[in-house]
Amino acid sequence: DVKVTQSSRYLVKRTGEKVFLECVQDMDHENMFWYRxxxxxxxxxxxxxxxxxxxxxxxxxxxxxxxxxxxxxxSLILESASTNQTSMYLCASSLAGAFYEQYFGPGTRxxxx
Amino acid sequence: xxxxxQNSPSLSVxxxxxxxxxxxxxxxxxxxxxxxxxxxxxxxxxxxxxxxxKDKNEDGRFTVFLNKSxxxxxxxxxxxxxxxxxxxxxxxxxxxxDMRFGAGTRxxxxP
Numbered sequence: 707d708v709k710v711t712q713s714s715r716y717l718v719k720r721t722g723e724k725v726f727l728e729c730v731q732d733m734d735h736e737n738m739f740w741y742r743x744x745x746x747x748x749x750x751x752x753x754x755x756x757x758x759x760x761x762x763x764x765x766x767x768x769x770x771x772x773x774x775x776x777x778x779x780x781s782l783i784l785e786s787a788s789t790n791q792t793s794m795y796l797c798a799s800s801l802a803g804a805f806y807e808q809y810f811g812p813g814t815r816x817x818x819x
Numbered sequence: 820x821x822x823x824x825q826n827s828p829s830l831s832v833x834x835x836x837x838x839x840x841x842x843x844x845x846x847x848x849x850x851x852x853x854x855x856x857x858x859x860x861x862x863x864x865x866x867x868x869x870x871x872x873k874d875k876n877e878d879g880r881f882t883v884f885l886n887k888s889x890x891x892x893x894x895x896x897x898x899x900x901x902x903x904x905x906x907x908x909x910x911x912x913x914x915x916x917d918m919r920f921g922a923g924t925r926x927x928x929x930p
Contacts, residue, residue, distance in 0.1 A: 710862065715860075745922075746922050747821075747922060748821075748823070748825075748908060748920035748921050748922040748923055749863070749908065749910075749920040750920070751917075751918070754916070756916075762916070796862055796863070797862075798862070805916055805918075806851060806853055806868070806910070806912055806918055807853070807865045807868070808865065809862075809864075809865075810855075810862025810863045810864070811862050812860060812861055812862050813860075813862055
């Protein structure tokens with residue numbers, strides 16, 4: 707069964723902290739994605755990666771960076787967390803030939819105080 | 820800039836009746852459209868898609884209709900079941916590795 711797992715379901719961090727959100731998929735997918743979901747705005751793409759060590763900016767990359775050292779793992783980094791980064795973060799993956807049919811993890815609800 | 824809009828935040832229908840979820844888009848370059856379903860505490864799951872070369876795609880109880888001239892698509896669920904209660908997201912793409920999501924519609928199917 708297809709699986710995308712995220713390291714934490716809930717996370718509370720302080721303003722200015724460095725935050726790591728980890729995502730692992732076991733489907734050998736080439737593409738991996740990080741989204742944030744906010745009420746009234748739907749899902750917005752932060753970054754995606756189509757291969758190891760490759761990354762592309764999405765709609766809202768400011769304040770975030772990513773790392774993909776292994777095919778199965780994609781990390782989202784908040785270098786200095788701010789209160790406006792309080793959100794639900796969703797990781798997803800897809801096959802190279804099926805970019806849009808994405809498999810999502812359960813999400814990490816991050817609160818920055 | 821919300822290029823994909825779901826104007827109804829919520830919808831409630833009776834079990835066995837039809838559910839119709841609507842989605843409008845503004846970008847005429849969009850040529851591939853998808854619906855995702857999301858249960859609480861889970862990530863969205865892909866439900867059904869349609870290419871702009873078609874105006875209808877059916878998969879069991881789920882049918883997506885596309886009206887390109889109106890820049891409108893809809894998802895029909897017939898018959899609706901309580902297990903269909905979830906948030907439904909519409910998404911659209913111009914096949915440029917960019918997919919835009921709507922804000923979602925919460926469907927409640929009452930027994």
